[in-house]
Amino acid sequence: MKKIIVFVAGWLTIINAYAQKGESQWVYRGKDGKLTYKTTPAGDKIMDFSHAGYSGGGVALPVVPVKRVVKPSGGNDDTPLIQKAIDEVAAMPLQNGFRGAVELAPGTFTCSGPVILSASGIVLHGSGSGPDGTTIKMAGDNHTAIVIGRGNTKVPLGKTERSDSGEVNAAHTLITDTYVPSGAVSFTVADASGLALGDTIAIIRPVTENWVHFMEMDNMWRDGKKQTWLKVGARGVTKRKVTAITGNKLTIDIPLADSYDSKFLTQPGVTVMKLKSAPRVTNVGVEFLHIQCPPLEIDYGHAPYAGIRVGGDDCWVKDVYCEETMNTTVLAGNRITMEKVIVKHTYANLGASKPTDFSLEGSENLIDRCEITGGNMYFVWTSSLIPGPNVLLNCTFRGIGSRIQPHQRWSTGLLVDNCTVPDGGIDFMNRGIAGSGHGWTMGWAVAWNCVAKTYIIQNPPGAVNWAIGCIGKREQTGRLFDKNPVLPDGNFDSHGAPVAIQSLYLAQLAERLGNKSLRNIGYAANTAGMFPNKQVKAFSVKTDRDKVLGLNLALNRPVNTSSSARNFGGEKALDGIADTYWRTNDNVTKATFEVDMEGPVNINTAQLSEALGQHIDEYKIEAQLDSEWKLLWHGTTIGKNLIVKFPATTAWKVKLTILKARNYVTINHFGLYLQSENQEKKI
Known part of the structure; x- marks a missing residue:
């Protein structure tokens, strides 16, 4: 008989840590009280995110x-x-x-x-x-x-x-700088004569074969099929307004959220075009x-x-x-x-x-003081080739198996500022073959003074991601579904000790527009008192521990099935309750039951049980590792409380395939375990 144990974890250590204040080496106040930014050797820096929000940030919402x-x-x-x-x-x-x-x-x-x-x-x-x-x-x-x-x-x-591409007129030129750093507000073009102050321009960054190779995104395979991250010839478009022209040097209103390296962007290079915006x-x-x-x-x-x-x-x-x-x-x-x-x-x-x-x-979008309660989801994601600034400010997101995770194909310039995710993670990472090849999801992103259960912060080639003043466990992993190589941490700064600048967004906003701009959006000041949700308790976490096999690593994991009768979904075989079960539709005698382990998990034992008698005559269990499926076990009957052992393996997903059954399939328990030698002797 399995035993269900419930643990409740509070945030006492986090509360204590929040009494300490560190200082970021990347953004801090200089002797004059102004924000000072550290740059990478190439000149990149954390961008000014304060332009996010209605009417460009710091503007009160109208009363109409x-x-x-x-x-x-x-x-x-x-x-x-x-x-x-x-x-x-x-x-x-x-x-x-x-x-x-x-x-x-x-x-x-x-x-x-x-x-x-x-x-x-x-x-x-x-x-x-x-x-x-x-x-x-x-x-x-x-x-x-x-x-x-x-x-x-x-x-x-x-x-x-979306219908915001605009109409391009005759003004058309190229950036001539060898390298334009992320966070920059100026760059040089070949010919600025067709541009004027106040013009809206599109800065068009091409996806080239050289860049895809540099990003190591041309080597993704899934089930023997090539996966495409970004198609060569696709374009990332950043819109900005021209605020100054000196010769052929342009100054723009909002910093760039990405870098432009000519080594990887030749043919045709980065194009600058004047826009006549489409009606919106x-x-x-x-x-x-x-x-x-x-x-x-x-x-x-x-x-x-x-x-x-x-x-x-x-x-x-x-x-x-x-x-x-x-x-x-x-x-x-x-x-x-x-x-x-x-x-x-x-x-x-x-x-x-x-x-x-x-x-x-x-x-330039702002998600401010918002809340979500929900399990097995992404609280916030980003779409493909979306440039920042985009900001999450003072949000609280709760739910087991959920996270803030930019989702697919290279967005840039996201700030997660003073957000609390007590049950889940904040991830700026390489999603690899997830989806249809999401790959590197985010560059030049910042998590600032956040609280989360876990963080996966990785630096893409040629780019940086930061976690500054954050509290929670740092985790390392390979790109999704790959065991190796384990990707190193991105830039963690003052980890475990929040930094003295409470909110980066509010600090940047006040410096650009004054303290009135904070009051316009509902903040009396940039102080800890405006961010009250740092003490939110985590949800109760249910575990399933067998006296012999140990902890069930498959409990309540997300599952996809090829067939499920109404009210008998795959999750019923993973809920730790003996009376609930997964059932295929009538006359379905071949089916798959695929468990997402939500990260690399080591396993060497499976436990299976049919709910309504022995129907299954042949099955196999496979694990997904390094983008391929590896056979762990092939068997015939299952019946009640079958335990199978296989060599220890790292699995991102585990799939049970019913190859032959004499009637519809019912499984009331599917457990996965990592047994020690001492546990094995007890069986």
Whole structure:
């Protein structure tokens, strides 16, 4: 009989550590009180992140006059009622960038389709996100509750179309510097004659074969198939405004979030083009609302409802409580502020593939004082080739098996500032073949004065990532699914002792715009008192320890199955409860059960048990290591409480394949263990 033990871990050591204050060698106050930055030998430095947020940072969110008030109808669908009021305000003229607000009265609005804000200058304003406020109750077919922007109504759950490429005119030149460091605000071009002060420019960084090779991203294979990180010929685009021109030297308004090394970017080189921006929805806000859908024990690919998609620039979402939505928000525009957005999940996401509640798909965005509770997910991720600055500030994210982890294919310039992740990790890392070849996910990122259970901070070739003043366990690993080589730590500075500059973002903002800019966004000062969540306790952690075999390393791990009957998902075989089980659909006698170990785990023993009698006649167990599947065991019958031993191996994933069965498959326990010699003698 297995024994279930529950441990509760507090944050006493973290609280004690927070009484100590260190100093960063990378950003500190000089004798004049100004921020001083250390550079790498190549001249790179931590960028100024203070431009993130609505209207470029440090600007108070507008209070917009109400032009229409909508009350709940009590009917089956209030979507047309709300949309009619929005469309009426959309027909009004712009005054100082705004048309007006649509106020939703207290009560519950049942909505079976998306509320669409496709015109600039409109605010959807509820009467509060609490019990006595405004609730949008989601019903009907799969949809997103609120969509900001044009062309966003028929986008699959979790994605938002972007339409911000702009139109290029004749001004077209190349950067001529041999190396432009990350954090720089100036560079030299071949010909600046076609540019003028105030022009918006696109700095276009090509993906070249030389650069992909330098990043060691041309050697990824999965199950014998080549994996593509970034396609040669793809382009990373950074938008900036020209603030000064001296000869052919350009100065820009916001520092660069990446470096440009001519050795790897030749043919065609880094291009600078003047932009005529395409029309975008701007100055749209959503605030003081509760978005509610029913709790579902489900994988995110089948989840019916998402929260808010922001496909415009200079927009905001404030004081919104999202209950049970999956892939809750997407920030697909620029200069967006998400403030006090709270997301709650009753059940952890099912399956090894994980969703996110904050998807960063634009630049200069600020996620401030937000909270998530949810297991088996990425709290925040980044999309491909997204340049910073993007900032997470003063956020608290809770959930077992969840983490802040930039997700795919090279984003740059992310600041995770004073965030607390007591049950999970903060990772700036190489995801290798994960997904479809996510590879190096992030460069030039900073975790500043954070608290997390674990950190995986790695330096990509030619780039740097930092963890400064952070508390939590440092971990090293190879790129995902590879045992070797173990990648060395990135730049840890003052680890275990928070640094004296409480918030890097607020310090940079105050230095650029003055202390009033802090008050504009709701911070009285840049002090520890403004960051109260450093003492959040971790969740209770359940463990499963067999008296003979030891600790079950597969307990509650994410699992994917090729077949699962309704209410009998693969997670039921990993929950440590004898009466629950995984079951395939009727007449399914061949199936796979793939467990994600969420990191390299050493194992040498498996324990299996069928729930409803002996149905299985042939099976195999494999482990994924170095991007390939290795056979651990091949057998026939399983029955009750089968224990199999194999040579110790490091596994990222473990797969049980049912090759032959006389009826549908039922497994009520699948355990993985690393036995010592003394434990083996007891069997």
